Amino acid sequence: MEDTDIIERYWKRDETALTATSEKYGGYCYTIAFQVLNEPSDTEETVNDTYWELWNSIPPHRPQWLRAFIGKITRRLAISRLRHKNAAKRGGGEYALTLDELSECIPDHRDPATAIESQQITAAVNRFLHGLPTTERSVFVCRYWYMMPVKKIAGQYRFSESKVKSMLLRTRQKLKRILTKEEWL
Secondary structure (H helix, E strand, C coil): CCHHHHHHHHHCCCCHHHHHHHHHHHHHHHHHHHHHHCCHHHHHHHHHHHHHHHHHHCCCCCCCCHHHHHHHHHHHHHHHHHHHHCCCCCCCCCHHHHHHHHCCCCCCCCCHHHHHHHHHHHHHHHHHHHCCCHHHHHHHHHHHCCCCCHHHHHHHHCCCHHHHHHHHHHHHHHHHHHHHHCCCC
């Protein structure tokens, strides 16, 4: 079923939209949530929460890219569940490791007054990503958006783990140089 048909079913409040979403994007949502949570039961709950949030978000939203919309919701819910579950400590899955890797090149803005700055940094990172060669960008996104383990990325691209680690390190260094040049760091 096409995404436009699925979205239209949500707008009509047709419950078959949930079944169609599950059939088309269930595995995708599971993968995203599992990379963050690394726990099957929490992952299943997060995927179910994703469907609930979709039901409540469409309408009023009419996403242009349903896959990205679903992925964003799943990732946010998985991270939220992990934070709640590990309120006193970080850990589990690839979440803490990927944040630690990026900490040297992405500034931490927790003050609500810096929300605009945060949006501008996001725009700078997006410009950076669009300027990368396709493979380098894909490896970076796999690691830092989907939180895939290095071993899995290496297998997917038929690279050695050391090549993936080197590629990620060089890409983070490039990002750091650009953000420093733009005076974000």
